[in-house]
Amino acid sequence: xxxxxxxxxxxxxxxxxxxxxxxxxxxxxxxxxxxxxxxxxxxxxxxxxxxxxxxxxxxxxxxxxxxxxxxxxxxxxxxxxxxxxxxxxxxxxxxxxxxxxxxxxxxxxxxxxxxxxxxxxxxxxxxxxxxxxxxxxxxxxxxxxxxxxxxxxxxxxxxxxxxxxxxxxxxxxxxxxxxxxxxxxxxxxxxxxxxxxxxxxxxxxxxxxxxxxxxxxxxxxxxxxxxxx
Amino acid sequence: xxxxxxxxxxxxxxxxxxxxxxxxxxxxxxxxxxxxxxxxxxxxxxxxxxxxxxxxxxxxxxxxxxxxxxxxxxxxxxxxxxxxxxxxxxxxxxxxxxxxxxxxxxxxxxxxxxxxxxxxxxxxxxxxxxxxxxxxxxxxxxxxxxxxxxxxxxxxxxxxxxxxxxxxxxxxxxxxxxxxxxxxxxxxxxxxxxxxxxxxxxxxxxxxxxxxxxxxxxxxxxxxxxxxxxxxxxxxxxxxxxxxxxxxxxxxxxxxxxxxxxxxxxxxxxxxxxxxxxxxxxxxxxxxxxxxxxxxxxxxxxxxxxxxxxxxxxxxxxxxxxxxxxxxxxxxxxxxxxxxxxxxxxxxxxxxxxxxxxxxxxxxxxxxxxxxxxxxxxxxxxxxxxxxxxxxxxxxxxxxxxxxxxxxxxxxxxxxxxxxxxxxxxxxxxxxxxxxxxxxxxxxxxxxxxxxxxxxxxxxxxxxxxxxxxxxxxxxxxxxxxxxxxxxxxxxxxxxxxxxxxxxxxxxxxxxxxxxxxxxxxxxxxxxxxxxxxxxxxxxxxxxxxxxxxxxxxxxxxxxxxxxxxxxxxxxxxxxxxxxxxxxxxxxxxxxxxxxxxxxxxxxx
Numbered sequence: 001x002x003x004x005x006x007x008x009x010x011x012x013x014x015x016x017x018x019x020x021x022x023x024x025x026x027x028x029x030x031x032x033x034x035x036x037x038x039x040x041x042x043x044x045x046x047x048x049x050x051x052x053x054x055x056x057x058x059x060x061x062x063x064x065x066x067x068x069x070x071x072x073x074x075x076x077x078x079x080x081x082x083x084x085x086x087x088x089x090x091x092x093x094x095x096x097x098x099x100x101x102x103x104x105x106x107x108x109x110x111x112x113x114x115x116x117x118x119x120x121x122x123x124x125x126x127x128x129x130x131x132x133x134x135x136x137x138x139x140x141x142x143x144x145x146x147x148x149x150x151x152x153x154x155x156x157x158x159x160x161x162x163x164x165x166x167x168x169x170x171x172x173x174x175x176x177x178x179x180x181x182x183x184x185x186x187x188x189x190x191x192x193x194x195x196x197x198x199x200x201x202x203x204x205x206x207x208x209x210x211x212x213x214x215x216x217x218x219x220x221x222x223x224x225x226x227x228x229x
Numbered sequence: 230x231x232x233x234x235x236x237x238x239x240x241x242x243x244x245x246x247x248x249x250x251x252x253x254x255x256x257x258x259x260x261x262x263x264x265x266x267x268x269x270x271x272x273x274x275x276x277x278x279x280x281x282x283x284x285x286x287x288x289x290x291x292x293x294x295x296x297x298x299x300x301x302x303x304x305x306x307x308x309x310x311x312x313x314x315x316x317x318x319x320x321x322x323x324x325x326x327x328x329x330x331x332x333x334x335x336x337x338x339x340x341x342x343x344x345x346x347x348x349x350x351x352x353x354x355x356x357x358x359x360x361x362x363x364x365x366x367x368x369x370x371x372x373x374x375x376x377x378x379x380x381x382x383x384x385x386x387x388x389x390x391x392x393x394x395x396x397x398x399x400x401x402x403x404x405x406x407x408x409x410x411x412x413x414x415x416x417x418x419x420x421x422x423x424x425x426x427x428x429x430x431x432x433x434x435x436x437x438x439x440x441x442x443x444x445x446x447x448x449x450x451x452x453x454x455x456x457x458x459x460x461x462x463x464x465x466x467x468x469x470x471x472x473x474x475x476x477x478x479x480x481x482x483x484x485x486x487x488x489x490x491x492x493x494x495x496x497x498x499x500x501x502x503x504x505x506x507x508x509x510x511x512x513x514x515x516x517x518x519x520x521x522x523x524x525x526x527x528x529x530x531x532x533x534x535x536x537x538x539x540x541x542x543x544x545x546x547x548x549x550x551x552x553x554x555x556x557x558x559x560x561x562x563x564x565x566x567x568x569x570x571x572x573x574x575x576x577x578x579x580x581x582x583x584x585x586x587x588x589x590x591x592x593x594x595x596x597x598x599x600x601x602x603x604x605x606x607x608x609x610x611x612x613x614x615x616x617x618x619x620x621x622x623x624x625x626x627x628x629x630x631x632x633x634x635x636x637x638x639x640x641x642x643x644x645x646x647x648x649x650x651x652x653x654x655x656x657x658x659x660x661x662x663x664x665x666x667x668x669x670x671x672x673x674x675x676x677x678x679x680x681x682x683x684x685x686x687x688x689x690x691x692x693x694x695x696x697x698x699x700x701x702x703x704x705x706x707x708x709x710x711x712x713x714x715x716x717x718x719x720x721x722x723x724x725x726x727x728x729x730x731x732x733x734x735x736x737x738x739x740x741x742x743x744x745x746x747x748x749x750x751x752x753x754x755x756x757x758x759x760x761x762x763x764x765x766x767x768x769x770x771x772x773x774x775x776x777x778x779x780x781x782x783x784x785x786x787x788x789x790x791x792x793x794x795x796x797x798x799x800x801x802x803x804x805x806x807x808x809x810x811x812x813x814x815x816x817x818x819x820x821x822x823x824x825x826x827x828x829x830x831x832x833x834x
Contacts, residue, residue: 024579049662054687110690110741118740126770196762203759207636209586209805210780213798214635216587
């Protein structure tokens with residue numbers, strides 16, 4: 001029985017894989033069908049999961065079974081949810097702005113705090129520490145590898161920051177070009193950013209390649225299961 | 230005296246024999262051009278125009294003429310005698326300055342010139358230029374013919390270009406009131422609206438001798454088609470607009486003719502003879518001294534550039550308007566026809582990649598240990614896990630989506646095997662709804678890993694912050710911890726392992742949870758190859774205690790665990806990467822070639 005279920009799942013999986021691969025011949029009905037299936041199944045699964053794992057235990061159950069304290073805790077999110085639901089009706093769309101503003105404010109605050117204390121401060125500290133003489137020396141001799149590494153890191157960081165500098169002084173606002181020093185540093189930063197984006201693109205290709213390998217292995221396993229070794 | 234006078238066929242008034250147009254109605258006098266060959270021109274060029282005007286113009290002018298008729302009759306004789314005396318004086322002067330060349334000039338041409346000298350205002354551009362060129366000394370050496378002809382061609386091209394541009398910048402004409410519009414003008418407008426082919430009409434108006442000459446000689450072809458002065462009478466017809474808008478085509482014809490003229494030898498001599506014939510007919514000789522005239526056109530070129538710029542702006546505005554109108558419409562940009570050749574090439578490339586990647590996998594799995602050296606970040610990861618013992622607890626965060634589950638599963642399995650061997654207490658948590666079944670799928674492939682529940686943490690960033698906040702000092706401490714989270718997300722773990730395929734997801738953990746965990750606890754990350762670059766700075770800054778990323782590192786990690794790995798997957802992966810590099814190199818070479826090709830073409834004369 002288990003093997004027959006696996007066989008059916010394998011067959012569906014193989015057929016869907018072929019349908020997606022048919023995009024090689026151009027956009028067609030089978031590819032679109034597979035795409036719609038993916039979106040539909042994912043949406044349905046997420047909705048069912050959230051109802052069962054979030055709304056039911058954290059909203060419905062406390063209302064039905066909980067005490068006064070639970071009621072107090074639940075009443076605020078419940079009102080917020082109802083205001084969000086009001087956005088479905090054009091006449092009450094404005095009511096939905098309140099919970100959205102609440103969420104956006106909290107997320108913005110968390111992002112600022114997180115980026116400041118979780119990324120900027122530690123990264124800048126790391127750059128400063130990389131020039132610590134204690135790190136750049138191996139005994140009495142300088143460690144040229146570390147020195148080069150620190151220099152590249154420093155130049156890359158500064159030039160990348162210059163690349164995103166688009167400000168102009170009020171007096172020179174008439175000319176739309178940045179000062180020459182900033183412009184040249186920005187071009188240097190462009191190189192570092194280009195290398196980073198290139199590495200990211202290679203990563204995307206690598207991930208896609210591994211997904212392809214995985215699909216081929218799955219298909220091969222399906223045929224082995226179907227026809228034996 | 231009255232016998233010599235010309236009777237206008239349109240208004241019936243008398244004119245001097247030398248008159249080319251009627252002094253009373255302004256229409257041309259055919260008799261003046263009653264010369265062999267040229268008679269046809271005036272007849273045919275003006276035939277349609279006169280024919281259309283016969284109905285309306287005489288009516289317009291008739292009213293005027295009736296009012297002034299009595300006055301005209303009174304002064305007619307005096308006026309004619311005065312003109313006759315003026316003409317006699319001119320003839321006498323001409324006789325004094327006469328040369329053999331002028332003696333050989335036909336009688337009709339003499340009359341034209343005399344008339345033009347007397348009535349400068351009424352003479353057209355052609356006559357003025359003819360007179361101007363008469364003053365230029367004729368070249369004596371036949372070798373100058375070629376250079377002069379080149380100059381002449383250049384002048385013709387400039388004229389043609391100017392005429393081709395002028396109609397496009399004509400100011401919009403104000404609509405003439407319907408009542409005041411003459412019938413001939415209405416007819417002209419109707420012809421424009423109905424889109425009748427003025428070219429055909431023009432061809433019909435051209436006399437036979439012009440058509441014959443177009444075939445017989447390219448230089449005469451130039452005169453008939455390219456020279457604006459010769460096309461001037463035609464511009465009176467509706468075809469004039471069409472003619473001028475098709476100037477580029479005419480220019481090409483002129484160029485072709487010009488290139489034919491450049492051929493040396495017998496052709497050159499024949500063309501020289503043809504040129505002399507044309508010069509004889511037209512009555513002037515282009516010379517090197519015409520530079521001044523050409524310079525005059527050169528000075529007009531900035532105006533031409535402005536006009537071209539205006540046209541370019543208009544075209545771009547039209548394109549923009551089309552784009553705005555087509556915005557959001559399906560199939561405008563998306564369904565651009567693809568070159569079938571490139572499509573076939575792409576298909577072949579895809580199949581090649583597919584076959585190269587699939588070949589090592591389909592030929593069979595060979596499991597073996599792959600030797601190599603791990604990266605420092607991977608080595609730190611391995612050592613950190615190795616230090617865990619059975620009393621320690623580990624929080625495993627499933628923070629990747631189904632799309633990258635293949636890669637993440639391949640990388641994560643050795644890690645799960647490792648912590649299973651260490652016999653630590655594991656807790657699985659996910660921030661994605663799909664993470665629940667992804668984690669169960671991950672655990673099912675491990676070596677003797679007992680399946681545990683995976684908890685879902687809702688709220689993304691806010692949920693992570695909730696996880697990090699120490700609620701011990703809060704008045705809601707008892708309320709929240711008593712039932713809401715039920716202490717299941719206790720952050721007091723000895724190690725947190727984040728399995729992520731997203732930089733943002735991983736960074737949220739680093740920024741919102743990392744600063745709040747115990748100093749003794751280790752924060753480790755398993756990332757996809759795609760995001761490894763972004764997480765390395767966090768390892769360098771000691772925010773991460775270990776980072777394992779990519780299939781190669783995972784394979785080496787497996788070897789470090791004394792496990793064997795499938796070489797087929799590695800071979801397949803490396804083959805795919807090789808093809809990617811090859812495609813990049815070919816793409817760079819071809820794109821460089823495509824960029825340099827137009828430059829080479831531009832360099833060619």
